[in-house]
Structure formats: C-alpha cells, structure tokens
Amino acid sequence: MSLLWLMRRLLLIAYTMIVVSVVVFAITEALPADAATMILGQNATPAALAALRARLGLDAPVWLQYWRWVWPALHGNFGISMRTNLPVAPAMLAALSRSLMLAAAAILLMLLIAVPLGLAAALGRSGPIDLIAGLVSYLGVSLPEFVTATMLLILFADRLGWLPATGYVSPARHLVDGVRHLVLPVVTVALVMVAHVVRMLRSETIDVMASDYIRAAHLKGLPPRVVLFRHALRNALLPVITVVALDVGYVLGGIIVVEQIFAIPGIGRALIVAIQSRDLPSIQAGALMMAGTYAVVNLLSDIAYALLDKRIRYE
Amino acid sequence: MSEAWQRLVRSRHGALGLILLFPVVLAVLAGPLLAPHNADAISFAARLHPPSARFWLGTDEFGRDILSRILVGARASVAVAVTATLLGTISGGLLGTLSAYLGGMADEAIMRTIDAMMAIPALLLALLVLSSLGKGMFDASLAIAIAFAPGMARITRSVALATRQQDYVNAAIARGESAGWIVLREMGPNVIAPLVVESTIRVAFAVMLVATLGFLGLGAQPPAPDWGLMIAEARQYLHQAPWMIVAPGAAIALTAVGFNLLGDGLRDALNPRVG
Secondary structure, three states, rough: OOOHHHHHHHHHHHHHHHHHHHHHHHHHHOOOHHHHHHHHHHOOOOHHHHHHHHHHOOOOHHHHHHHHHHHHOOOOOEEEEEOOOOOOHHHHHHHHHHHHEEEEEHHHHOOOOHHHHHHHHHHHOHHHHOOOHHHHHHHHHHHHHHHHHHHHHHHHHHOOOOOOOOOOOOOOOHHHHHHHHHHHHHHHHEEEEEHHHHHHHHHHHHHHHOHHHHHHHHOOOOOHHHHHHHHHHHHHHHHHHHHHHHHHHHHHHHHHHHHHOOOOOOOOEEEEEHOOOOHHHHHHHHHHHHHHHHHHHHHHHHHHHHHOOOOOOOO | OOOHHHHHHOHHHHHHHHHHHHHHHHHHHHHHHHOOOOOOOOOOOOOOOOOOOOOOOOOOOOOOOOOOOHHHHHHHHHHHHHHHHHHHHHHHHHHHHHHHHHHHHHHHHHHHHHHOOOOHHHHHHHHHHHHOOOOOOOHHHHHHHHHHHHHHHHHHHOOOOHHHHHHHHHHHHHOOOOHHHHHHHHHHHHHHHHHHHHHHHHHHHHHHHHHHHHHHHOOOOOOOOOOOHHHHHHHOOOOOHHHHHHHHHHEEEEEEEHHHHHHHHHHHHHOOOOO
C-alpha cells in the first residue's frame, strides 16, 4: 500500500462528497413547494414571499445558492433547522452517533451468527446445516426490514412480552435497559447482512477448500483442524470485509426504516422527520452524513484488505 | 433459448422460484377475478375478523377482506417493481456500455461518478427523489429506477469490458465487421445474460423497496390495497389482529424469495460454465 494509493483514495472520497452534495442539492432544491411558501404558508402576499426569498437567498443563481450552502457545510455549519430553529449539525451528529452504535452492534451480531453458519454450511455441503443456511439467506434478502421488525415486535414484545416494543434508552446511562431496547432493532438490521455474508462465505470456503494449497496442506499430513483454521479460514474470511463494507450502504437504508419503527432518535428517523416537515437543511445534512459514512467505511475496508492480503499491492 | 429454459426448469433454484412465483403471476394477471370479495367493500359488521372459512386471511379494521386486497394489490406492487427495474436496467445498461465503449479518461470519469452515486443508499435516494417528485406509484417507480441505475451501469460496464477482450470479438474486428454488428451481435448477447440475471434479483429488491416506500407513506396512498401500506395501517392493530400484518408480509416475502430463486436459477441456466 503506497502513499500514492492512499492519496488517490482520499481524492476519490473528496470527489464522492462533491458528487453527493451536488445530487442532494439538486434533488432537494427541486422540491415543489419552495422554502418561502413553506414558511409563510399558502396565503402569504407576493411581496412578503419576495422579501423572504431575498432574505433566504433564494433569488440568487443556482450555483451561488449551492456555494452558499456547501462552503459553510465544509466548515461543519449546515445551517438552522426550519423545524426546530436550532443548528442542524450538532443535532444530526448526535443522531448519527446513535445510528452508528446501532449499525456497529448489528455488524457484530451478524459476524457472530454468519461466520460459523457460513463455514458449517460449506463444510457440510448439502447437509441439514447447509439447508438451514440456504433458507436463512433467502429469507434474509427477501424480507424487508419493516416486515421483519413488525414480526419481531408481535412475537417478542406483544405476545411474549420479553422485550420493550419501542423507544430508546442510552446504553451509556442505563446499560441493561438500553440494551433491552436495542435487541429487536439490532436483530432486524443484522438479518439482511447475515444472509449476504453466509452466502458469500459459503461459496468462498468451498472454493478455497478445493484449491491447490489446501490440497498441499492436507498432503503434508496436517490435521484437518489446522488446515481449516490456519489455512482456509484466513483466505475465506478476507472477502467478508468487502461485503460488509458494501453492505453499509444497505444497512444505512435499513436503519432509516428500523429507527422509524422502533422510535430510535438516530439519523434515519431524523431524515424521515425532516422529509415530512420539508426541513431542507436537515435533509441535506443527513443525506451528506450518510453518504460520507459509506465512503469512509469503504476506504477503511480497502485499507484493511490491503494490510491483511499480502497478495494485493495497490500502486 | 429453449435449451436455457430446460436448464432453468431442471435447476433446483429455478424450478422452486418458478413454483413460488406461479401464484404471484396468477394474482398479477387475474387478481381482481380471483378475489372472493370486493377488495374495497367496507363492512363494520365484519371488522377485525380472524381468518375463517368466509375470510381465509381475516379482515382489516374496515371489515375489508385481506385475501382480496392482497390479490388485487399484487398487480400494482409487482408492476411498479418490474417497471422500475426495467427502467433502471436500460438506463444503467446504456451508461455502462457507453463507458466501456469510450474507455480511457471518459470511462474513468463516468465510473468514478457512478461509484460516488452509490454512496447514497438506494432507499435514501428513493426517499429524496420522492420527496421532491411527490407521492404516488409512478413517482415511486421512477425513484427506484434512479436508485438502481448506478449499480446496473457498474455491472454492465464490467461485463462489457470483459466481452470486449474476447477472442471472438477480436476475430469479428479482424473480419472487418461494422461497429454496430460487433456491439449488437457479438457483444450484446453476452452482456444481456448477466444483466437478465442481475435484474431478476433486483426485481425482488424493488418489490421490497416499493413496499417499504408504501409503508413509510411515500408510495401508494390509502385506500389503495398496497402491501406495504396494508402493513403500515395494520400496525395500530398489532395486538388485536396480527393476521393483518402476517398476510401481506408473507405476500412480499413470497414474491421476493421467488424472484431471488429465479435469478439464481437463471444464473445457473445462462452460465453453464459455473456448475
């Protein structure tokens, strides 16, 4: 991994954020009801509307509006929320941190389930565990989060009463209660990823086990356990990093729905509220933060991949 | 083609997918005819009935028959998903082929922009587009198509690039075939097969996205018998009438599992090298 490669990769992130900001700006500024009408209501006089448009800078050319939005945003200032009249950036960052905790917990849970399941499915090909793994991976990619979440709510909160239905308690403040509130959302988000990773890990392990160096390790007389854990697992697990990183985009989408259902004050719920109340600065900040998270996670995964896989030399 | 069809039917995934999708296709084609009751008929005497001989899947809070609503709602849900996937595949496919054809700096610029677009989660992009286009089924399909296009472009480009290097394409160039012939007759068929596989799997994702948008109140609007909307409305009756959620949830899952299996079956059938 050379310095040049890292520089190029950082440049690409900058480019990604430029593209994302232009796309987000273009879509949100095309909102049918313009901001002035929204604030003053439909019965506002044309004079009042024009005055407010001038005050908000909506009469300026589009590129100037973009610049007036993106330049402060680069300095961490995303403007004032139209709904709460508070600065957008601190509120959105606090929401993002809760979402990241949710996502991290989901990824951890996913690894705990998917890695053993994927390996067992590959080693016991066409056996009962393989069948279960196949079932889990098809159900995981075929059940939208809102269906899984609602089913889990019915079963574990309503029928069995084991877990609270909705709401958020900070685990930093009340550990047990906080974790209890997070179980169902985390399971929901993890399920889709389990499906992706089990599938990938199964086929990857089957490929690796059929490779020459595994044959060589067997022929050397190494015990099967050593061959599996020291030789095969290492190479089969590498692509998991990439799949998880690419899944982050999917997870962030799923988090929007899950937070909405379980009433978790994360960035997804903040975005839905912002969209419903047409709170432009919050929509823009939330979308940029989500895309930024995706870009950064993918950079980190590329770096991890390069460090772990000695065959890869990024020039 | 018939050979591929035979391989599809013989493959475990493909056959199972076709079997699961049979009732879905039936509902899409003839849902209103098959519905035992009027899907919109309100009857307060029949509110929140559990599944019974008269109402196989129970009734909702207005006494509407849930089975009828699922059958009638199938057409819109699946049609929007298929339309969105087709639009996304065609636009993404054209962009990806163009990028592979242009090559060099243009290819680099297009692909890096597409990579950047993919940093916006599909659901978020669909939500943003919908919030500016307005709610409704047509807008939903357009929003999903826009969200799908970058991914399809990326896949098409990689396949088109690989195809471009094949000996038979070089042979065609050496024979002096025209560019149109090479793109349509030599490269085309080999680009289309992976695209068919990918878009079949994407239909499953699109069905889920359509339902999610309906659930969030940004897709179909009440009283449409949309599957996602039905679940959203049923959430208040989660305790008294869980069947209101289970039935449309199962319909979404059946459709999505069916398309996922069909996609995997097609991959095996159209790509005989992978055994």
